């Protein structure tokens with residue numbers, strides 16, 4: 001059983017346990033009261049037996065999850081299971097014998113009611129407690145449970161005036177208030193503002209001015225696009241969807257002037273996705289710059305020393321802006337004979353755009369002379385992964401996220417899953433026959449005629465190429481546990497995508513020193529796929545789910561439900577960096593945070609007059 005399946009089953013079993021224990025407790029309470037209907041005794045006994053079985057399943061599932069790591073079970077082992085199993089033993093040794101003896105004392109139902117409360121608390125734990133279990137979250141659970149237990153005693157014992165009721169409500173209410181105020185708050189995001197004395201401002205970490213720079217101007221504006229027979233209102237750079245492909249030769253300086261002609265108050269920035277550039281050029285509003293308002297302008301400059309396939313997109317309200325079309329590809333080239341492929345969903349229409357042709361949901365055809373080298377530079381600009389396939393030719397996955405894969409072996413008829421925001425370069429020599437690039441199993445790009453989409457085994461990219469011995473020495477270790485729980489996001493309580501139990505901007509900011517090698521363990525406790533994207537750095541993949549990886553360098557990687565990834569970050573690019581899920585809806589729903597370098601500050605504010613909104 002996979003970790004993801006065990007986690008999913010546990011989410012169902014915890015609810016079933018609560019329902020069955022509550023029903024058992026209800027029938028027991030009824031059985032101990034007039035008219036002492038024997039059918040109630042039977043029902044209570046049968047439901048208790050069933051509930052014990054369900055609780056046993058929960059213990060087995062927790063044991064299975066514990067094999068995947070403590071991160072997956074901490075709150076179950078520390079809170080949910082003790083609060084279920086201890087009263088369960090109490091009930092099995094008191095209430096159950098009383099039911100068998102047909103006792104007539106309602107107080108005898110109390111242990112079973114406590115068990116039901118424990119089972120219901122298990123559901124609450126699932127929804128509000130993540131990893132790590134904090135003292136405040138544990139207290140919330142204990143207070144709510146204690147309040148419910150007091151009220152239940154008032155119910156079974158009868159009499160006693162209102163004091164028990166008031167005490168129970170008071171205790172439970174304290175728990176709820178604590179939940180809202182205490183456990184959901186956390187360290188505010190702006191580490192940079194806390195260390196504002198001295199240090200380096202991110203605003204000074206800029207690229208060089210260069211009279212010979214390769215210059216582009218990108219103007220954000222409203223546009224429209226007809227695709228799949230529908231007209232979609234889009235935002236564009238220079239009226240093009242996708243935005244123009246920016247090409248620069250390795251070693252040149254790129255200078256891009258961003259202008260904003262969007263309507264209303266829509267700010268815009270450009271984030272150079274995957275390019276490890278100076279922090280002040282990173283295009284994150286509220287962290288590295290203010291959002292560029294309509295009528296405004298901002299110039300980005302950086303030396304393009306790292307060849308490869310990148311893309312650029314607005315980082316202001318990015319879940320909306322990118323979906324509407326504020327993106328394009330950036331190619332830093334030594335390569336000849338290359339072609340770009342951008343996958344993007346406009347409205348509800350999934351499209352492919354080949355080179356700078358307009359996007360289409362139909363198959364794209366092109367003719368390439370047999371014998372010529374081909375490099376398809378493919379970017380997934382959506383918020384969900386895409387499964388690519390290449391058939392009709394032997395090919396290599398030459399690079400992932402603009403970094404060459406060591407020892408890239410020949411592949412044929414294979415499928416490869418590409419993370420949201422990620423890039424693959426597929427390289428081959430054009431054969432005499434046709435070649436097909438498929439997208440999610442459908443014909444996407446047909447070169448020199450038709451052939452069937454690839455149906456072969458999916459490739460595990462983390463095990464592709466050579467598997468070297470990877471360095472295991474670290475200066476610092478960080479753990480990010482991804483989950484879906486109730487948390488504060490932007491000051492509002494909601495069901496959130498959380499990191500270590502918190503949502504934006506309360507996720508603690510790790511602080512690194514320049515030169516450190518940092519081990520980052522990313523654990524996905526949730527049922528959702530999270531394409532994680534650290535800015536300003538490529539991280540080295542050390543292992544995936546305990547299996548040693550090839551050490552490939554990535555800037556966007558899919559952490560599947562139940563998976564544990566271990567990556568290494570070399571702190572070689574001082575700044576204040578965003579790190580977030582590139583399912584941009586997840587970022588808005590809490591999953592974004594910072595990595596700060598010691599001594600780096602920012603003069604910019606999230607919110608503020610510029611309306612900066614990095615997600």
Ligand SMILES: [Cu+2]
Nearest residue numbers: 530581583586
């Ligand atoms: Cu996500």
